[in-house]
Amino acid sequence: xxxxxxxxxxxxxxxxxxxxxxxxxxxxxxxxxxxxxxxxxxxxxxxxxxxxxxxxxxxxxxxxxxxxxxxxxxxxxxxxxxxxxxxxxxxxxxxxxxxxxxxxxxxxxxxxxxxxxxxxxxxxxxxxxxxxxxxxxxxxxxxxxxxxxxxxxxxxxxxxxxxxxxxxxxxxxxxxxxxxxxxxxxxxxxxxxxxxxxxxxxxxxxxxxxxxxxxxxxxxxxxxxxxxxxxxxxxxxxxxxxxxxxxxxxxxxxxxxxxxxxxxxxxxxxxxxxxxxxxxxxxxxxxxxxxxxxxxxxxxxxxxxxxxxxxxxxxxxxxxxxxxxxxxxxxxxxxxxxxxxxxxxxxxxxxxxxxxxxxxxxxxxxxxxxxxxxxxxxxxxxxxxxxxxxxxxxxxxxxxxxxxxxxxxxxxxxxxxxxxxxxxxxxxxxxxx
Amino acid sequence: xxxxxxxxxxxxxxxxxxxxxxxxxxxxxxxxxxxxxxxxxxxxxxxxxxxxxxxxxxxxxxxxxxxxxxxxxxxxxxxxxxxxxxxxxxxxxxxxxxxxxxxxxxxxxxxxxxxxxxxxxxxxxxxxxxxxxxxxxxxxxxxxxxxxxxxxxxxxxxxxxxxxxxxxxxxxxxxxxxxxxxxxxxxxxxxxxxxxxxxxxxxxxxxxxxxxxxxxxxxxxxxxxxxxxxxxxxxxxxxxxxxxxxxxxxxxxxxxxxxxxxxxxxxxxxxxxxxxxxxxxxxxxxxxxxxxxxxxxxxxxxxxxxxxxxxxxxxxxxxxxxxxxxxxxxxxxxxxxxxxxxxxxxxxxxxxxxxxxxxxxxxxxxxxxxxxxxxxxxxxxxxxxxxxxxxxxxxxxxxxxxxxxxxxxxxxxxxxxxxxxxxxxxxxxxxxx
Numbered sequence: 051x052x053x054x055x056x057x058x059x060x061x062x063x064x065x066x067x068x069x070x071x072x073x074x075x076x077x078x079x080x081x082x083x084x085x086x087x088x089x090x091x092x093x094x095x096x097x098x099x100x101x102x103x104x105x106x107x108x109x110x111x112x113x114x115x116x117x118x119x120x121x122x123x124x125x126x127x128x129x130x131x132x133x134x135x136x137x138x139x140x141x142x143x144x145x146x147x148x149x150x151x152x153x154x155x156x157x158x159x160x161x162x163x164x165x166x167x168x169x170x171x172x173x174x175x176x177x178x179x180x181x182x183x184x185x186x187x188x189x190x191x192x193x194x195x196x197x198x199x200x201x202x203x204x205x206x207x208x209x210x211x212x213x214x215x216x217x218x219x220x221x222x223x224x225x226x227x228x229x230x231x232x233x234x235x236x237x238x239x240x241x242x243x244x245x246x247x248x249x250x251x252x253x254x255x256x257x258x259x260x261x262x263x264x265x266x267x268x269x270x271x272x273x274x275x276x277x278x279x280x281x282x283x284x285x286x287x288x289x290x291x292x293x294x295x296x297x298x299x300x301x302x303x304x305x306x307x308x309x310x311x312x313x314x315x316x317x318x319x320x321x322x323x324x325x326x327x328x329x330x331x332x333x334x335x336x337x338x339x340x341x342x343x344x345x346x347x348x349x350x351x352x353x354x355x356x357x358x359x360x361x362x363x364x365x366x367x368x369x370x371x372x373x374x375x376x377x378x379x380x381x382x383x384x385x386x387x388x389x390x391x392x393x394x395x396x397x398x399x400x401x402x403x404x405x406x407x408x409x410x411x412x413x414x415x416x417x418x419x420x421x422x423x424x425x426x427x428x429x430x431x432x433x434x435x436x437x438x439x440x441x442x443x444x445x446x447x448x449x450x451x452x453x454x455x456x457x458x459x460x461x462x463x464x465x466x467x468x469x470x471x472x473x474x475x476x477x478x479x480x481x482x483x
Numbered sequence: 484x485x486x487x488x489x490x491x492x493x494x495x496x497x498x499x500x501x502x503x504x505x506x507x508x509x510x511x512x513x514x515x516x517x518x519x520x521x522x523x524x525x526x527x528x529x530x531x532x533x534x535x536x537x538x539x540x541x542x543x544x545x546x547x548x549x550x551x552x553x554x555x556x557x558x559x560x561x562x563x564x565x566x567x568x569x570x571x572x573x574x575x576x577x578x579x580x581x582x583x584x585x586x587x588x589x590x591x592x593x594x595x596x597x598x599x600x601x602x603x604x605x606x607x608x609x610x611x612x613x614x615x616x617x618x619x620x621x622x623x624x625x626x627x628x629x630x631x632x633x634x635x636x637x638x639x640x641x642x643x644x645x646x647x648x649x650x651x652x653x654x655x656x657x658x659x660x661x662x663x664x665x666x667x668x669x670x671x672x673x674x675x676x677x678x679x680x681x682x683x684x685x686x687x688x689x690x691x692x693x694x695x696x697x698x699x700x701x702x703x704x705x706x707x708x709x710x711x712x713x714x715x716x717x718x719x720x721x722x723x724x725x726x727x728x729x730x731x732x733x734x735x736x737x738x739x740x741x742x743x744x745x746x747x748x749x750x751x752x753x754x755x756x757x758x759x760x761x762x763x764x765x766x767x768x769x770x771x772x773x774x775x776x777x778x779x780x781x782x783x784x785x786x787x788x789x790x791x792x793x794x795x796x797x798x799x800x801x802x803x804x805x806x807x808x809x810x811x812x813x814x815x816x817x818x819x820x821x822x823x824x825x826x827x828x829x830x831x832x833x834x835x836x837x838x839x840x841x842x843x844x845x846x847x848x849x850x851x852x853x854x855x856x857x858x859x860x861x862x863x864x865x866x867x868x869x870x871x872x873x874x875x876x877x878x879x880x881x882x883x884x885x886x887x888x889x890x891x892x893x894x895x896x897x898x899x900x901x902x903x904x905x906x907x908x909x910x911x912x913x914x915x916x
Contacts, residue, residue, distance in 0.1 A: 055645070057666040057667040057669075057670055058640075058645045058648065058649070058665075058666075058667050059665075059666050059667075060638065060640055060641070060664040060665065060666070060678055061664050061665075061666055061669075061676045061677055061678030062664065062678030062679055062680055062681060063678075063681075064666075065678060065679055065680065065702055065706075066680050066681065066683070066684045068701050068702065069680065069684065069697050069698045069700075069701040069702060070684065070687060070697075071701075072697055072700055072701035073688065073693065073694075073697030073700075073701070075687050075688060075697075078687060080687065082683070107645070117670075120666075120669070120670045121666075124669065124676070126666070126676065128701075166683075166687050170681075170683055170684075173641065173681075173683075174640050174641050174645075174648075174665075175645065177640075177641035177642070178640060178641060178642075178643065178644060178645035178648055179644075179645060181641065181642050181643070182643055182644035182645075182647070183644075205493065207491075207493055207607050207610075207611060208493070208606065208607050208610035208611060208614065208802070209610070209611075209614050209797040210611065210614070210615055210647070210796070210797060211611060211612075211615035211616075211644060211646060211647035211650055212488070212491045212540070212607075212608065212611035212612060212615075212646075213644060213645070213646025213647065214615070214643070214644035214646060214647045215491070215607075215611055216491070217644055231493040231494050231495065232491075232492075232493065232494075232607075233490040233491075233492050233493070233494055233497070233553075233554075233559070234490040234491050234492075236490075236494075236553070236557065237490055237550075237553045243494045243557070243559065244494055245493055245494030245495030245496075245498060246495055246498055247495055247498065247499050247502065248495055248496075248499065248603075248606075249803070249804070249819045250499070250515070250599075250603055250606075250803065250804035251499045251502065251503065251603075253804045253807065253817040253818075253819065254503060254508050254511060254513070254599050254804060254807055255506065255508060256809060256810050260506065261506075264502050264503075264505055264506030264508075265502045267502075267505055267506075268501050268502040268504075268505035268506070268561075269498055269501065269502060273498075278819075279819050279820065280820050281820070304819075354797050357797075358791075358796040358797055359796075363643070363791040363792075363796045364642040364643060364787050364790075364791055369641070370682070370683065371682070371683035371686045371687060374686070374687055376689060377689050384686040385686075386682045386686065386711075386712050386737075387712065387713045387714070
């Protein structure tokens, strides 16, 4: 049993349960939905990530003695609510987009079918994991699309919270990054790890020759030498002098990368080091990666911009009650009225409409009934939890494969980096039929 | 003993240790420094946070059997390095700005004095905690400054990673927020928690009357009712009808807050509910808070923008080797040459120069020697770790008090929200003397 995740929750979820227990409505059958009202400004698609982590934490979402003791000592909820929480175990059903799936405004990323109290208490855990991981994966997918066949290395751990760093490495991997610098992500999620040396290593030594020679002796000729501590040209010459043409790589971490990559490639080739790779790592984002597309660069190391969602650190997902049983005992769609935060009531179903040659054309969302499949459509909601038991894969590898498949279906213009609208329209069944 | 934090580390730190062990330089006395080259665009000061969390995690930074097993299985470093890591325990000294202190470009926020290998392996843990928490605290401090005497409630857990959420609540509290929605932050860091109900609670009930009546019955008249699910005017009238003038508060979460706050205040007063508070919570940032300064608002609930640093989710702090013993056995300042990422070599000392009436005037940084105190200066570097033992307080309350003191010293213009330069200049001793 891992540590309880039950207090990764907002205060109001528990006070709502207390009030609903009082009103006798706590056990009403309900449907909660997670969706984005819109994509971040200019983005053409989003990428769902965090689902697997949420499902794993759901298993540990139990109010144990310590958690109950804290809530009692603080007087956060009354005794009846504490008793209810002590017995809590999610027993409902959850459907959702497979982790790694692409999404659009209104896509029902998670559909939670449970009693009010069982579902409302999961709001924060659902949104924390999905908002963070989807923000990272959505940015990372644009970067790997811009990088094409060249591998991207996630190395942003130092620019985000130590726990986010592990989740960000996982989300970037789902979106096509090949490796991470983060060792805990390697251990916990099985992601390949990578890294060689920082400027401090070179500065530790009395000269660059000493630093490079020792790194080669210890890590082997396939290592990557950081060549911009002093003078790049001199460092590249020294690197090849010491390692020979078998040198694995050189890394550039500052300056004009486009200009430097050309010069360094020419220099390496002139020295016979045709196989030596050039790794660039300075403040890259998807636009910088795209700007280097014609440069002789072999690998991109991305830090701050991938772990902070490249300008959009939260995906803007919300978790809303969309349906509940009425006094009359029938399920009714419900929605908040306010204009700027409107939502669509009702239990959603979703298909990705595809052309006969498999290109995504529209997000078809049915309200309270499944839309008619036209033969080429792909079902988007898969069963994640069945009567409280997790029934879907939660590993990053499965999600990574799913993302590659789902992104490949998008129309070509979806991968453009310029500001644009969602790549395909979201169509509610009412409008469509 | 808590879970090990040792793998919250980048791959390259361990390969650097391996190479330094090979070269015989692993034990060289070194000084590493954490600083920001610049403040985020337009900001006038930064706020140090995360120091206490770093110090607590430093205690658990040990490579146990599981961690060593992972590194061995993956072949990340060689056997000699694994043996060294298995024995690792930080045994050096760390100095730093007290948590909650304000800072400026070049301020030496952390000064780590240790061997190369002992210090280099802490880079990621230091930067993850300080970059994240300082980004949140720096944004939060602008918000509490704009809010003045009105309390700010941190409620952004749903918009950031579940672990970041807890740290963000702590950082916001340090910067003057009064409470958080996050229960784990309440338990772990002793922060007051707050919250009442979401729209889903109102929508659960067949009508708003039923929802409000039950909430009042369960949570008492001092509760805050969310009045914008359907029609604000009708909801406020209903709220006072049911609760009477003793109603604790009403919450507005959408629409034109400036206009609505005026109308709702007038309506409450007309109904005799003069003591009922107005809480606003829709997409607030420091600018929205400032825009509400003349509105009859009593409390601000801030979500996304505080936990994501209000546009700057990472503080831009770096961790650099600035001094090390040479072959000749003397400490020498070292620095990378590249123009866009220059650093200043040498062990730093720092004073806040103050006028006779206690207003901050300059950040005085001495290189390799302590600057002369002019009598009104305040020493900025305090001892955090002495020969491996944490000797400074790590709690949020102490940091919160420190921040209030340090911010109060700043010149008035430091608290302006408009784009500006750092509120006081950073002056290196060489220039000053």
